Amino acid sequence: MIEPTGYTALDLIGFTDRGAYDPTATYVKNDIVTVGNTKWRCKVDDTIGITPTEGANWTIYLESATSLAGMDDTDITSPKDGDLIQFNSTSNKWKNSADVWDTMAQNGAHNLLPNSLTTQVINGVTFTVNSDKSITISGSPTTLVAPIVGANFTIPKGQYILSGIDSSVTNMMWNAIVLLNGASVVHTYTISSADDFSFDTSEYTYTNIQVSMKRIEDNVACSGTIYPMIRLASDPNKEYTPHAKTNRELSITDKDFFTGNSALTFDVKRSYRFGNVCELDIEVVLPSSGNVTLGTLSRNIPSGTVYSVAYVGSGTGARMAQIKNDGSVTLYGAEAARAYLNFTYILG
Secondary structure: OOOOOOOOOOOOOOOEEEEEOOOOOEEOOOEEEEEOOEEEEEOOOOEEOOOOOEOOOEEEEEOOHHHHHOOOOEEOOOOOOOOOEEEEOOOOEEEEOHHHHHHHHHHOOOOOOOOOOOOEEEOOEEEEEOOOOOEEEEEOOOOOOOOEEEEEEOOOOOEEEEEOOOOOOEOEEEEEEEEEEOOEEEEEEEEEEOOOEEEEOOOOOOOEEEEEEEEOOOOOOEEEEEOOEEEEOOOOOOOOOOOOOOHHHHHOOEEOOEEEOOOOEEEEEEEEEEOOEEEEEEEEEOOOOEEEEEEEEOOOOOOOOOEEEEEEEOOOOOEEEEEOOOOEEEEEEEOOOEEEEEEEEEOO
16 A cells, blocks of 8 residues: 555554454454453454564563452442443552443543633732642631532432642632522532532533632631532542543643634634644634635644645635644634634644
8 A cells, every 4th residue: 555645554453352362263463252251452453363471572461350359459240241341549459440430431531520710819819820720828817708619510319529728728618519400400419628529410400510619717828728629529649630621631731722812703613633633723703805814723733834724614615724834723714704713733
């Protein structure tokens, strides 16, 4: 096969599950086969007639779930295909935690609380939201201070732990967790404590949640940094991480490196980077026709390189968007309409 000009060939990505091992079949690198209760990964292309054992052609990919259940440092219950295991520091054992991973996959990576607070001053207390979404507080409250940390977010019914205010924080505690159906209150957990708070939403029907904190006393200095987090009760990892919708988003090394043209109105403006793969997602109102500069990428544009991507918009005819070597993103031949632009590019 002739490689297309301008592209770099990639090694095989991912794995292929070939099912039960067949001694007559030909296997290639990263094929996965099953022998008994153990899965093996092929290490060499054109492997045929070599029974999987640890060596030059094969290596163990997944040990038998039956064997795991019999180990002293595991607490595996009813193992099944697709189970993942996680270490529980409380019991000092490995366990299968399908509920942890299912919820993370649907709602976020570890921290399920999206901090909605913005940097502001409330009744004498300054709340500074840091780049990792932690909150640094300072100042003495003149009266009640009760900011909402998480507003109108959703998590499934289940058991959770709210955390983030430790002993280094003064004069601030958790206030309440409110379960809502739209604007109607379904249930309120009154906390009034700085300690980690466990709560169970299983018996309630709700659409969204609010989390707030409050000062303990008036005219007493507030100080310290708060790391707001909600995690599953079955998740033993207490370490704070910023909220992210998915594990992929949590791993992104740079976010929001696209600065939109201030003369335009953006309904969507997102830029993500994962390794050297970048994604730009824009929905913008175009006030005029012709060539329009949508904005600028603030970093990581290789010198002398022009990236071109196809444009799809609400106008007619073909369009082209380009990322130039100065980082500017320009839409050519635009019409006065709404533009939808989504593309992925590779940094050199």
